[in-house]
Amino acid sequence: MPRLVDNPNLAFRLARAIVSDIALYNQEKVASGIKNDNIFDVLAEELEEGREHFHTRVAEDLAGRDQLYDRAIVDVMIKQAGKIESAIW
Template sequence: MAKITSPEAAKRLARTIISDIAIYNRQKILDGIKNDNLFDLLKEELDEGYELYCERVDQSIVSSSNYYNNAIVDILVKRSGDIESGIW
């Protein structure tokens, strides 16, 4: 399979991967935000997602952008702003 060379396609892939993580790990996200250990709870899933992202996206895009991390913030963190937590 050819690597993704379009920045827009790389952004979409990152958002898709993080969206899937969010869908299948809703309880971990709730617990992680409430207890301020979100990234510890999702470490395995986020690492696996990043590996997939790196496999599919051209290295020049991976090394020159933060699309994957931006997707984590936009999808996992910002969308969870309604969860009561001491971190807000």
């Protein structure tokens, strides 16, 4: 079994990579979710699967582990979707 990530910077980098893959492979869902202000509902399954994968790679006792993943969602998926027209902007 590979060593778990216990550095917050590396964990955040991993979270960003996971969320980036989710956004890349689900571009239509991202656009639809932003337009209709339901992105977390539309991508609930994919985001949870990504979180589970993140948990398998990051040490459980790393402070703020879940917040790192949540921040990656905002930084990677939501901010990059700012060009999509939506009432939420």
